[in-house]
Each structure stands twice: as C-alpha cells, then as structure tokens.
Amino acid sequence: MTVWGALGERGYLRSAWPWRAAAYLLSGALFGALVLVAVLGGLVVGGALAVLVIGLPLLGLTALAGIPVAAVERHRLRLAGLGPVPARHRTPGAPGLPAWLATRLREPATWRELAYAVLLGTLLWPLDALAVACAAGGPLALLAVPALFAADGEAKAVKLWTVHSWPAACAVAALGVVLLAAGAYALGGYAGARAELARVLLGAGDDGDRVTELVRSRVRLVDAFEAERRRIERDLHDGAQQRLVALSMTLGLARLDAPPGPLADQLARAHDEAGRALAELRELIHGIHPQVLTDxxxxxxxxxxxxxxxxxxxxxxxxxxxxxxxxxxxxxxxxxxxxxxxxxxxxxxxxxxxxxxxxxxxxxxxxxxxxxxxxxxxxxxxxxxxxxxxxxxxxxxxxxxxxxxxxxxxxxxxxxxxxxx
The missing domain is CATH 3.30.565.10 (Histidine kinase-like ATPase, C-terminal domain)
Known part of the structure; x- marks a missing residue:
C-alpha cells in the first residue's frame, strides 16, 4: 500500500503512515540540502580548475552526480510505499571503467537523474521543509501553549494572540489537535504527490524501453517465423514432393506394364490420385513460401x-x-x-x-x-x-x-x- 492509498483507509491517524510521510519529506529536505552543497561544490571546484587539464574531467564527472542521488531517492520512495523503481541504465559493452564511463555519459538515464538531482537541490527540498513546517510546526506550537502557560502564567499562541487563562490555553491546544490531524492528512497527500513525481522522473523511459523491447521481440519472432516457413518449404520441396514424384512415375510405369483388367484400372486411379496429391502439395509449398520469392x-x-x-x-x-x-x-x-x-x-x-x-x-x-x-x-x-x-x-x-x-x-x-x- 502507498501513502495515497492509506489516506482513504480508516485509522490513518493511528497508523504509521503520517510518521512515514513526515520522515519521507524531512529526509528529503535534509538530503536535498546536501545535494545542493555537493553539486555547487563540484561546479565551483571544477570551474576553478577548468584552466587546468584536471578541471575538465572533474566537470565531466559532475554529470554523474545524479546516479548516487537517484539511488538514494529510490530507497527513500519505500517510505511512501512506492518501489522498487529500477534504474534504467544500460549494461556497458565492455568491462572496465572507461567503458562504464562512456556508457553512462551517453545514455539518457544519466542526464535524467542529473536533472532530478538539480531539481531536488534547488526546488524540491525547500518545498519539503515548508510542508513539514506548515503541517506539523504550527499545530505543535499550539499544543505547547498549556505547558508555556503553566510555566510563565501566560503564553503567545504562534505570535497571534496572548493566552491569559487555562480555558483559553486548553482551547488553543484543542485547536492544535484539530490542525495536527488535518496537517497529517495534508502531509500524507503532499508526500504521496512528491513520491509519485520522483517515481515518474526516475522511472521515465521505463515504458518506452519496454515498448522498444516488445517491438524488437516481435521483429525477432517474425524473422524466426519466416525462417521456419522457408525451412518447411525446403523440406517439403526436397523431401515429400520428390517422393511423390517418384511414386507417380512408378505407378505410371506399372500402369503401362499391367494387362487390361481390374489391376490396370486400380493402377490408373492410384496414378491419378498421386498426380492430384502432387499438385496439391505444390500449391501448399507455394503458399508457405514460394521459391520464386527467394530466388x-x-x-x-x-x-x-x-x-x-x-x-x-x-x-x-x-x-x-x-x-x-x-x-x-x-x-x-x-x-x-x-x-x-x-x-x-x-x-x-x-x-x-x-x-x-x-x-x-x-x-x-x-x-x-x-x-x-x-x-x-x-x-x-x-x-x-x-x-x-x-x-x-x-x-x-x-x-x-x-x-x-x-x-x-x-x-x-x-x-x-x-x-x-
């Protein structure tokens, strides 16, 4: 089940899904901030060293930064109930690091994952942090009002108004409970949408690759079918047809040598049947795969x-x-x-x-x-x-x-x- 599916179930608030949604978004905010620092650091260092020969390979290797980011994101999707999302990387044609690097830098999946890493480090992680702060931070501050009132004799409810009595403090806490429950649903909905976006971006090309492989397999099946048709045509042409020709010739010679009578009549009918069977076999061979088409x-x-x-x-x-x-x-x-x-x-x-x-x-x-x-x-x-x-x-x-x-x-x-x- 996914977090979206859990939203429609009874007992959502008592389940672990609100906590998993919060963990998914909070970890995304922290990880996205780290990604931003790493990408910017790679670009700054690579740009500073671009005047040297070692700077150019470093800039090229920065394009591979999306691969580990995508790997971590695929594991984090399990918090939202999505997964596994397989990596769509191709297998290098030769062993060794140079072949691996050449394959990774040429395939679309690498650049797609780099684009996601940039998106995560610039836009997604602030939204994740903002969602957690709005859905949980405000309601938790309201829930803390009774404790603050008991300690100081008054408390401010999220800087909106000042509480001077216990009934007001309890009312603010009750409002915090309601907002926290609503925030749990909102957080689950946003986490589900956020996880689905990551799954689509990191799994893009999955359907296209599947369709491409399906088309290739159909072409291979057609080629195999045509090869089998040609083999059957050759076997019938060189085997069964030659035997029927020999049988027809033998019956024709026996018909000529047989004296008039019932035996000659039987041989004549057998000779005619062999001739018709030979004609039908030739039509069958021609329908399977005509030799004139091959030649x-x-x-x-x-x-x-x-x-x-x-x-x-x-x-x-x-x-x-x-x-x-x-x-x-x-x-x-x-x-x-x-x-x-x-x-x-x-x-x-x-x-x-x-x-x-x-x-x-x-x-x-x-x-x-x-x-x-x-x-x-x-x-x-x-x-x-x-x-x-x-x-x-x-x-x-x-x-x-x-x-x-x-x-x-x-x-x-x-x-x-x-x-x-």
Missing part, C-alpha cells in the same frame, strides 16, 4: 501470383532491386491475400497491382472494379496482415465503399538491399 524477389513473385489469379490482373510494379526479406515476404502475402479476396468476394472483372519504392518506403496498391463493401473485421484475413505489416513499422489501409471500387494500400519503410537488381 528472384518481390516483383517476380507478384507477377507469378498475378498470372495464377482467376481475375485478370494489371501489374505495374517498379522496384530498384531486392528488398529486405521480411519486407518482401510481408508485401507478397498481402498481395496474395488481396487477390484471393478479390477472386472470392468482389465480383470484379479486373484487378490491378501497382507500386514502387519512393522516399525510403515500399508502396503497394491493390485495387479492383468489384462491388466493394469489404470489411477487414469480417474474416478476410486482412487484420492479421495489418498486424504483420505494423511489426515492420508499416501501415495498411483499406478503402471499399459499397458499390466499389476497392483499394488496398500498403506502406512499409525499407531500403533496397540490392540496388542493381
């Missing part, structure tokens, strides 16, 4: 898909050469899925595929003259293709008003890997 690239593979389409396709694809394999694979399967949808659902008489490589992006447009009304959420398979394109930082958009025409546009950032083709 000759995207334009040849798209031209082959256009030739096999039941709907006539006008092709106008201008590419400077080979593109990265993930881009070629994603673009090819988008074209194949789009042509399959055109043949199944559009009622089109003609389709077109056009595009090229401009401004560092592969742009493809697949359209038809059908009746339109295509819906990616209707099970057309385009949603999965959009996810696949998004992994490559690309975009897939569809325009298909009722009555047509339908236009599918794909944009994928990439650079040619073989400009000469």
């Amino acid at each position: 000759y690239g995207l334009r040849a593979a798209v031209a082959d898909a256009a030739d096999r389409s039941p709907v006539p396709v006008d092709l106008a694809l201008d590419l400077p050469g080979r593109l990265p394999r993930p881009v070629e694979s994603a673009a090819y399967f988008v074209v194949c899925e789009a042509l399959a949808n055109i043949a199944k659902h559009s009622g089109a008489r003609r389709a077109r595929v056009r595009g090229g490589h401009t401004d560092g992006r592969l742009v493809l447009e697949i359209g038809d003259d059908g009746h339109g009304g295509a819906d990616p959420a209707g099970g057309s398979g385009l949603t999965g293709l959009a996810d696949r394109v998004s992994v490559l930082d690309g975009r897939l958009s569809l325009s298909s008003p009722p009555g047509g025409p339908t236009l599918l546009r794909v944009e994928i950032p990439c650079r040619p890997t073989d400009p000469c083709g």
